[in-house]
Amino acid sequence: MTxxxxxxxxxxxxxxxxxxxxxxVTEHALACQAIGxxxxxxxxxxxxxxGLASFAExxxxxxxxxxxxxxxxxRFANMVWLPxxxxxxxxxxxxxxxxxxxxxxxxxxxxxLCQGQFFRFGAAxxxxxxxxxxxxxxxxxxxxxxxxxxxxAMPYGLLMAAAAYALPTRRHMHLxxxxxxxxxxxxxxxREHASRNPRAVMGGRPMTLADxxxxxxxxxxxxxxxxxxxxxxxxxxxxxxxxxxxxxxKRPVEILASVQGAPKGYGFGPFTNANIADEIYATGGTExxxxxxxxxxxxxxxxxxxxxxxxxxxxxxxxxxEDYGFCKRGEGGPFIESGALAWRGGSLPTNTHGGSLxxxxxxGLNHVVEGVRALRGESTSPVxxxxxxxxxxxxxxxxxxxLLGRR
Amino acid sequence: xxxxxxPDSMPPPLADSTTLPWWEAAADHRLVVQRCTPCGHxxxxxxxxxxxxxxxxxxxxxxxxxxxxxxxTAVHRxxxxxxxxxxxxxxxxLEDAGGLRIISNLVGTPPEAVTIDMPVELVWxxxxxxxxxxxxxxxxxxxxxxx
Numbered sequence: 001m002t003x004x005x006x007x008x009x010x011x012x013x014x015x016x017x018x019x020x021x022x023x024x025v026t027e028h029a030l031a032c033q034a035i036g037x038x039x040x041x042x043x044x045x046x047x048x049x050x051g052l053a054s055f056a057e058x059x060x061x062x063x064x065x066x067x068x069x070x071x072x073x074x075r076f077a078n079m080v081w082l083p084x085x086x087x088x089x090x091x092x093x094x095x096x097x098x099x100x101x102x103x104x105x106x107x108x109x110x111x112x113l114c115q116g117q118f119f120r121f122g123a124a125x126x127x128x129x130x131x132x133x134x135x136x137x138x139x140x141x142x143x144x145x146x147x148x149x150x151x152x153a154m155p156y157g158l159l160m161a162a163a164a165y166a167l168p169t170r171r172h173m174h175l176x177x178x179x180x181x182x183x184x185x186x187x188x189x190x191r192e193h194a195s196r197n198p199r200a201v202m203g204g205r206p207m208t209l210a211d212x213x214x215x216x217x218x219x220x221x222x223x224x225x226x227x228x229x230x231x232x233x234x235x236x237x238x239x240x241x242x243x244x245x246x247x248x249x250k251r252p253v254e255i256l257a258s259v260q261g262a263p264k265g266y267g268f269g270p271f272t273n274a275n276i277a278d279e280i281y282a283t284g285g286t287e288x289x290x291x292x293x294x295x296x297x298x299x300x301x302x303x304x305x306x307x308x309x310x311x312x313x314x315x316x317x318x319x320x321x322e323d324y325g326f327c328k329r330g331e332g333g334p335f336i337e338s339g340a341l342a343w344r345g346g347s348l349p350t351n352t353h354g355g356s357l358x359x360x361x362x363x364g365l366n367h368v369v370e371g372v373r374a375l376r377g378e379s380t381s382p383v384x385x386x387x388x389x390x391x392x393x394x395x396x397x398x399x400x401x402x403l404l405g406r407r
Numbered sequence: 408x409x410x411x412x413x414p415d416s417m418p419p420p421l422a423d424s425t426t427l428p429w430w431e432a433a434a435d436h437r438l439v440v441q442r443c444t445p446c447g448h449x450x451x452x453x454x455x456x457x458x459x460x461x462x463x464x465x466x467x468x469x470x471x472x473x474x475x476x477x478x479x480t481a482v483h484r485x486x487x488x489x490x491x492x493x494x495x496x497x498x499x500x501l502e503d504a505g506g507l508r509i510i511s512n513l514v515g516t517p518p519e520a521v522t523i524d525m526p527v528e529l530v531w532x533x534x535x536x537x538x539x540x541x542x543x544x545x546x547x548x549x550x551x552x553x554x
Binding site for chain 2: 124126128129130132133136137138139140141142143145147148149150151152153154155156157158159160162163166167168170171174216217218219220221222264265270272274275281282
């Protein structure tokens with residue numbers, strides 16, 4: 001079908017805050033606001049939207065939002081299976097499939113997340129001060145396949161993501177000599193990018209490497225400043241066809257290629273799976289997928305001008321840099337140390353919005369928003385002449401990615 | 408009852424009918440892995456189908472509980488009330504389990520003394536009469552002949 005190649009034509013977000021600061025607006029109201037802003041940014045009207053897609057077990061079902069937003073007809077409603085932040089780019093890829101196959105014309109991908117209203121991911125949904133069940137501890141029924149899998153992590157206190165992803169990162173340090181200072185330099189670079197971004201929750205909070213090293217230990221080697229923020233907010237991106245994209249408000253950004261998946265035997269990743277193949281344990285688990293991305297696009301890592309890499313934890317970024325071939329396996333630490341990730345002077349300007357470490361944690365859909373802005377020339381840490389942008393979703397879980405191109 | 412390392416308030420295991428036999432073996436202080444009857448491939452956590460030969464037939468193989476630290480993290484935030492901090496979560500490569508690893512805890516050692524590849528051994532912690540959890544501790548170093 002000619003003229004149906006998928007493009008991103010609009011992006012938008014609500015106010016981003018620290019968790020718990022948005023208490024008076026529901027998550028679905030925030031989703032509606034972000035969707036409305038992205039549609040407005042595109043120069044479209046909500047009446048043009050006929051598809052909605054999300055991921056990460058978004059609590060705000062497309063079916064309800066379609067009714068609340070008064071969509072004339074819902075032709076595509078999609079939820080990604082990949083866990084948590086692994087699915088953001090897959091939701092964009094699914095939206096692209098929908099418009100390219102003619103199932104829908106205008107699909108909005110959204111993510112709304114108020115950790116303050118539900119539970120903080122960092123606390124793993126547990127309250128250590130809550131009264132203890134006086135009954136003797138025993139095995140309890142698992143209500144799902146996921147919980148049966150978690151049954152082999154929870155009794156050991158493995159419930160925090162910061163601890164789960166410390167495991168492959170610690171092994172990477174053992175194998176390759178990666179240091180906490182290298183991880184810290186990554187966090188400092190993203191914080192510097194956030195300093196120009198008025199949307200960034202941590203925009204006004206400069207960080208030095210000494211600050212990073214002095215931040216409290218959470219789960220060795222993850223210090224507080226190796227961990228992403230816990231945020232309230234929502235964002236959205238609008239996907240439509242090349243033909244429709246031509247006469248809209250903003251310069252369209254082409255979805256050059258999208259991929260999703262996991263390697264053999266990966267399951268949920270190191271959070272519950274101790275038996276990931278040795279060759280890929282100390283990686284983001286995304287190398288095989290990255291190779292598919294390059295092959296589909298006919299491009300390689302050296303063609304990327306700007307990258308928005310999912311940053312739940314610093315080590316997971318480092319391992320993705322290796323997975324995607326920006327440096328060799330084991331050389332992520334020196335690559336970061338070289339200043340490669342800086343918006344000015346870096347060979348691979350990365351997380352120009354500040355990422356989940358410093359802008360906000362919206363399960364990485366804000367990385368897609370920033371990838372689009374970077375190619376439009378709208379980023380607050382602009383990369384001059386950027387034509388190809390990589391956006392990745394959560395690694396160390398089944399993941400996804402999109403490669404974006406300026407038109 | 409065994410020596411205790413973690414409080415009763417730790418999250419309990421959650422199991423379905425596929426994984427429950429593993430926990431029943433643990434209650435008898437038997438550390439087992441699931442072994443595919445036709446092809447011998449071992450797997451953990453238990454699953455209904457062998458990912459190598461796709462057989463649904465399996466049995467339980469008891470293992471020694473000797474192993475080595477594959478990776479670890481010292482966690483400084485509590486998951487449960489009354490927990491001593493930091494506590495160590497580790498992935499252990501089991502010695503005689505067909506190359507399998509298991510997520511568990513290291514006990515009886517400060518985090519500073521933990522190194523990857525250090526030899527460890529199984530220690531059962533009875534959380535109640537019905538629930539035992541496998542943890543691991545460093546293998547005591549035998550006295551040196553030179554001392």
